[in-house]
Structures are given as structure tokens and as C-alpha cells.
Amino acid sequence: MSTRPSPSTLTLCLLLILGGACSLACSGQVAGENRPDTKGETPSDSSPRLILLVIIDQARSDYLTRFRPLFHGGLGRLLDNGIFFTQAYHEHARTLTASGHATLVTGLHPAHHGIIGNQWFDREQREDVYCVGDTVHGRSPGHLLGSTLGDWLKKSDPASLVYAASGKDRSAILMGGHEADGAFWYDQATGQFTSSSYYGDSSSSWLTAFNDRKIPDQSFAAPWSPIPLEADLNSFGIVKLDEGAFTTGFPRALGGPSAIPGPGFYTDYYASPAGDRYLAHLAREIVQRKSLGKDDHLDLLALSFSSLDSVGHAYGPESREVLDTLLRLDLVLGELLSFLDREVGENRTLVALSSDHGVLPLPELHAGLPEKSRRFTTGDILCHQAAGARLRERLGDGDWLLDDFYLNPAAIAARGLDLHKVARQLADIYEDCPAVRRAWTATDMEAGENHSDAFFQLYVNNYQPQRSPDVMLQMKPGILPYARPGTSHGSPYSYDTHVPVLLMVPGFGSGRIEEKIHTVDLAPTIAALVGLNVPAGLDGRSQVDMMQSLMDLSTRTEAAESRSSPTR
Known part of the structure; x- marks a missing residue:
């Protein structure tokens, strides 16, 4: 008989955690044995059945406050209904995609999860090593030294499902962890999503059918034009870039002067807001094909939206291009959350959002940077x-x-x-x-x-x-270590380390927490919220107590306001 607690036990466990204590029902009892497959059965109570982890590549924390009045979709919903940790920081020096993703899902610093960058040099083999490279499978999480949120979930209940998808292979693979049921990423050469033999799902008939829809091709010969806005863009820190003699502004063509879609178009498609919408199409396909959130086994879907990173590198955080990418992602996330409400049920999905790193403003603009800021x-x-x-x-x-x-x-x-x-x-x-x-x-x-x-x-x-x-x-702060146009990240400074952490938890309240936390805290916080055991020796810790303190304060404030209001 399985020792995995029932959903009602998990709900009790959550209440005990939020009260500052946890009974034995939340400790050694969480890990379970293999159970018969019950996918498709009706869940027995109203506890969360799906964890949706959203990582927005290169999303600075200030984007969520700076552009807040313009968000009316998914980002707006999360800010209205979730808990926003406004002072969340990566606590490692090389703020890169692979390091950031691994940190967010392991609760470990790169020193301990081993993903010190996107690549490194192997002294023994005398060759460069790609962070998710694999000589047998092509791509796998083999270089990841720590376990992930998905691994903890699978250990708790092997019948739980864990899927990850992204525009980047390293993002998808590291989010999924060692035990993921599948990880998928975009192939810029073909415009299709692909996987690795590590997961045994790369040639799945459903993925082939999805790719055969040729969704990117539907955008061929259509320009990228920004969403019309009546707002004063200057008030949001958006500037018109000096594009010089060799570039043009909006509308932007995707790809070169070819009569048919090819690698050039598919690469530009990925580096535009269209890439994020394509990922959301795949996410919906995974949810439906794999029946995520449909029974008493908690599932995890991890998505990393990559388009903002490409756009931010090219145009910088003060550009209309970055703003438009965020506004379109806001709409995409709104549609995705509404879809999950229908498929999984309202208030059945725990949503966590963060980012792998920020980005340096264009040095020439000196936006919050030292006056000596410059590129190499x-x-x-x-x-x-x-x-x-x-x-x-x-x-x-x-x-x-x-x-x-x-x-x-x-x-x-x-x-x-x-x-x-x-x-x-x-x-x-x-x-x-x-420099x-x-x-x-x-x-x-x-x-x-x-x-x-x-x-x-x-x-x-x-x-x-x-x-x-x-x-x-x-x-030195504000120094961009290359001479070509655009900007980048990778430093220990706040413009690269300060990222959003936002949690929307069913049955929980909303608000802002201004106390400083670190990104290693995200995975153990999610684990505590759903009653999962975490490995010993994590660098991060659960921040559920801080969340509960915010809720307690909100309750006391509402009660005081109620007592002081005049009787009708």
C-alpha cells in the first residue's frame, strides 16, 4: 500500500506548514511507492494538481513594476493574485542561462549543482563541455550534480508527471531534472520542437503530429509590428534607439529575402515574441496529451520563455522591442492560465514565476549605471x-x-x-x-x-x-565585455542578479514582500507549499513563513478596517 499522503493530507500538511509546524504526515510519510496508473481519474479534492513553473529568460525584476500598468493578461493576473517577492536575487557571480535555471529548480548554488555556466573547459579531456551535452544521447542532464523540484516530486510519487519545454535545450533539460518524463526545445534550423533519446520521447507520434502543423510557417511573410499603445512610452523608460545607417525599426521582417521559410526565418521567429507563443502552443499540447493535473497525482510543467533574452540582447531593456515582447508574453500567459482553468480546474494550479538573470542596460544610455559605463x-x-x-x-x-x-x-x-x-x-x-x-x-x-x-x-x-x-x-560595474552592438549579462551586479519571484497559490492571498530573498529559496518554498521532502544540504530555504506573515498582516488589517467602518 502506498505511503503517499492523500490530497486531504497534503492540504492538512500545508495548513500545518503555514502555521509554523509540520506533523509527521508531512515528513517521512511523503515518499511513496509505485502506484497503479490513474491518469484521467477525477481528483478527489480541491488541492493543487499541477505546478506550473514559468521562467522568463532575461526578465529583470523591475520589468514587473515598471510596466505594471500595461499588463492586463497573465502577468497582470499573477501580480494581482500572487505574492511578489520584490527583492529576490541570484547569489552567484556568473549570471547565465544554464546557471540560473539550475539554481531555480535545485535550491543550490552553482558551486553545488555544478552548472557553473553554459559551458566550461574540461582539463582532463582538454575540450569545451556544453552544460547539457551528452556523448550517448546528444543532450541530457548528466552534468547536473544536484536533484531538482521535479526529481523530488517523482521520488515522492513515481506516478506524478514532469515535463519541461523551452526555446533553449539547456533551459528545458535543466528545469526537468534527471527524472523528467520529457523535455522539449526549439530547433532553429527546422522550426520544430525536438527532444533527446534520454527521454525516449523524441520520436513520439504526438510530437511529430504537432510539428507537422508547421505553426511557425503561418507567420512567414508577416512583419513583427508592435502592439499599438496610447501610453506615453517615455514615462515607462522606453527610448527611441539610435539605429544608425545599417538597421531599421518597426515593422521588422523575420528572415531574409527568401520565398519559402528556412533556417534564417526560423531563427528570427525564435528571436521574436512569436517564439513564446509557439512554446505556449506546445505547453497546451503536453497538458492535453499527457493529461496533466487530471488526477490525484501532482504533476509539474516547467516552461522557460526564451524570446525576451534574444530581444533584450539585441535591443536592450529600454527598447520598444523589449516592451512589446513582454506585452505579448503577458497575453500568452493569460491565455495559458485560462486554458489551465478549463483543463485542470480553477484554483487547481500553483504557479511560480522567476528568471534566470537580468541584463545590463545599453551602456551608452547610462540608465542607472555609473557614468563610466561603456562597452569594450x-x-x-x-x-x-x-x-x-x-x-x-x-x-x-x-x-x-x-x-x-x-x-x-x-x-x-x-x-x-x-x-x-x-x-x-x-x-x-x-x-x-x-575594464x-x-x-x-x-x-x-x-x-x-x-x-x-x-x-x-x-x-x-x-x-x-x-x-x-x-x-x-x-x-567594473557598467562594463559590457564586448564591442559589438546590443547588450548582455553575466555579472554579479544587481542589474543581472535582481529577478522576480512570484507565487500564485490556490487558496492563498496576494501581496508584496519587500524583504530580501535569494533564488535558491524558490524550489524549497514550492516544495513546502505542496508537502514535498527536500534533500539535506540545500543552499536555499522555504519562505512560506514569510508568506504566512504577510497573510496574517493582511487579515489583521482587514479585520481592523471592518471594525472601524460605520454600521449601515
């Missing part, structure tokens, strides 16, 4: 290129570097040199470059001592000994 100059590039030669000047001729920032320990040992001292010399060379604030070494990270530098802990949280380089650079 030719001098900056040459200074970095000279690092290898300057190290040889100090040590003599030799292959001292295996790759950028990765030293050659064999060559250093053969000369009788100390690896840590050589790393410090390389760091000193980089610190002579004007570099500090060069951190592996020795700095391994010392693990309290450090007066406010950014030290973020680099410690990003350091994994087998994968991280010997030297890690911290640029």
Missing part, C-alpha cells in the same frame, strides 16, 4: 589578448594556458613552479586591464574565508573545483 574598446580587447604573452614574459616560454583562464598544471609542475602563485600572477596581469575590477583566483575561492569584498561570496557560490577556471574576472 579596442584597447580592452588588446589588453586581454596580451595576457598570454605577458605571462610568458614572467615565466619564460611554455604552454602555460590550456584555455582562457585555465592554467596548464603539468607545464607548471614540470618547471617546479607553484600553481597558486602562477594563478595570482595571471590575475595580476588581468587586473592591469582598465577589470578584480581577478579572483581558485585559491581565493578555496580559502573560503570571510572577505571584506561584497562580491566575494558570489564568486565562492559559483566556484566548482573540477570545472571552474583558475582565474575568474570581475568587470
Whole structure:
């Protein structure tokens, strides 16, 4: 007989958690054995039957406040009916897609879940490693060292279903975790969604039928034009970009001058708001094909919307293009939430929303940045290129570097040199470059001592000994480390680390929490809300108590207002 608690027990567990205590019904009793497949049966009570995790790639937290008056769809609904943690931050230094997604679903920093970036250098194999690369399956979560929210759910009840989808393979795969039933991502060459043999579902007939609908092709030869707005865009911080002689504004064509859809069109389709709508089409297909949220087994659907990242890189957070992408995503999410109300039932879906990282404003606009903000100059590039030669000047001729920032320990040992001292010399060379604030070494990270530098802990949280380089650079705030147009992310500064965390929980209230939390807190908070055990040693912790305090305050305020109102 299964030991998984009934939904009524989970509801009781949630009440006990919110009251600040949890009975044995919420501890060791949660894990269950295999149960007969009951997909399609009617759920026995009104507890949540589906967790919808939404990650918006490159969504700065200020987008939700800055553009709030313009959101009337899903983002507006979540802000009206959910709890918004306004001061949520990633606490690792390299704010990149893979690191951020893994952090949000594991409750661990990159130092512990192992995804230190989108790729890294393997010292043993002497080759670059892609974060979800796999020599057998092509793509898999094999490099992920920690377990995820989906893995915890599957451990609790193997009959639960876990699916993930995104425009990016790394986003989908890392969100799904090791035990996902399926993960799907967009192929920019074909305009179709694909998967990996790791999941055994890549050639599924339903996915083939979905791709055969050729949804992207329906947008071929149609321009991307912004939603008309009567609002004063300047009041929302939107500026008209200086597009120069070689670019044009709206309307924007997707793809080149070809008479038929091809890779150029499919790539531009992905890098426009249309890519997010396509993902939502797939999400609805998964829900219906796999009967998510249809029975007493809690399911998870994790979606990462990637279009904003491409648009933000190209045009920056002050652009009409970014605003339009968010407004269209707002509509897409509204339609998706209404669909789930119909398919799963109203108040049957727990929704969590966050982001993998923010983005640096265009340095030329100095929007909230230091006046010395700028992108790399030719001098900056040459200074970095000279690092290898300057190290040889100090040590003599030799292959001292295996790759950028990765030293050659064999060559250093053969000369009788100390690896840590050589790393410090390389760091000193980089610190002579004007754009570099500090060069951190592996020795700095391994010392693990309290450090007066406010950014030290973020680099410690990003350091994994087998994968991280010997030297890690911290640029000065507002410095964009390339010279081409557009902007990027990846720094430890608030414009990259400050992201939204928003939870809409059935039966719960709404409001804003201004206290600071970290993104490692999201997964354990969701787990606590649905009564899941979490592994020992997480870096994050549940913030349900903080949520309950907000609700208690709201209840007391409403009661006081009721007592003070005149009798009719």
C-alpha cells in the first residue's frame, strides 16, 4: 500500500506548514511507492494538481513594476493574485542561462549543482563541455550534480508527471531534472520542437503530429509590428534607439529575402515574441496529451520563455522591442492560465514565476549605471589578448594556458613552479586591464574565508573545483565585455542578479514582500507549499513563513478596517 499522503493530507500538511509546524504526515510519510496508473481519474479534492513553473529568460525584476500598468493578461493576473517577492536575487557571480535555471529548480548554488555556466573547459579531456551535452544521447542532464523540484516530486510519487519545454535545450533539460518524463526545445534550423533519446520521447507520434502543423510557417511573410499603445512610452523608460545607417525599426521582417521559410526565418521567429507563443502552443499540447493535473497525482510543467533574452540582447531593456515582447508574453500567459482553468480546474494550479538573470542596460544610455559605463574598446580587447604573452614574459616560454583562464598544471609542475602563485600572477596581469575590477583566483575561492569584498561570496557560490577556471574576472560595474552592438549579462551586479519571484497559490492571498530573498529559496518554498521532502544540504530555504506573515498582516488589517467602518 502506498505511503503517499492523500490530497486531504497534503492540504492538512500545508495548513500545518503555514502555521509554523509540520506533523509527521508531512515528513517521512511523503515518499511513496509505485502506484497503479490513474491518469484521467477525477481528483478527489480541491488541492493543487499541477505546478506550473514559468521562467522568463532575461526578465529583470523591475520589468514587473515598471510596466505594471500595461499588463492586463497573465502577468497582470499573477501580480494581482500572487505574492511578489520584490527583492529576490541570484547569489552567484556568473549570471547565465544554464546557471540560473539550475539554481531555480535545485535550491543550490552553482558551486553545488555544478552548472557553473553554459559551458566550461574540461582539463582532463582538454575540450569545451556544453552544460547539457551528452556523448550517448546528444543532450541530457548528466552534468547536473544536484536533484531538482521535479526529481523530488517523482521520488515522492513515481506516478506524478514532469515535463519541461523551452526555446533553449539547456533551459528545458535543466528545469526537468534527471527524472523528467520529457523535455522539449526549439530547433532553429527546422522550426520544430525536438527532444533527446534520454527521454525516449523524441520520436513520439504526438510530437511529430504537432510539428507537422508547421505553426511557425503561418507567420512567414508577416512583419513583427508592435502592439499599438496610447501610453506615453517615455514615462515607462522606453527610448527611441539610435539605429544608425545599417538597421531599421518597426515593422521588422523575420528572415531574409527568401520565398519559402528556412533556417534564417526560423531563427528570427525564435528571436521574436512569436517564439513564446509557439512554446505556449506546445505547453497546451503536453497538458492535453499527457493529461496533466487530471488526477490525484501532482504533476509539474516547467516552461522557460526564451524570446525576451534574444530581444533584450539585441535591443536592450529600454527598447520598444523589449516592451512589446513582454506585452505579448503577458497575453500568452493569460491565455495559458485560462486554458489551465478549463483543463485542470480553477484554483487547481500553483504557479511560480522567476528568471534566470537580468541584463545590463545599453551602456551608452547610462540608465542607472555609473557614468563610466561603456562597452569594450579596442584597447580592452588588446589588453586581454596580451595576457598570454605577458605571462610568458614572467615565466619564460611554455604552454602555460590550456584555455582562457585555465592554467596548464603539468607545464607548471614540470618547471617546479607553484600553481597558486602562477594563478595570482595571471590575475595580476588581468587586473592591469582598465575594464577589470578584480581577478579572483581558485585559491581565493578555496580559502573560503570571510572577505571584506561584497562580491566575494558570489564568486565562492559559483566556484566548482573540477570545472571552474583558475582565474575568474570581475568587470567594473557598467562594463559590457564586448564591442559589438546590443547588450548582455553575466555579472554579479544587481542589474543581472535582481529577478522576480512570484507565487500564485490556490487558496492563498496576494501581496508584496519587500524583504530580501535569494533564488535558491524558490524550489524549497514550492516544495513546502505542496508537502514535498527536500534533500539535506540545500543552499536555499522555504519562505512560506514569510508568506504566512504577510497573510496574517493582511487579515489583521482587514479585520481592523471592518471594525472601524460605520454600521449601515
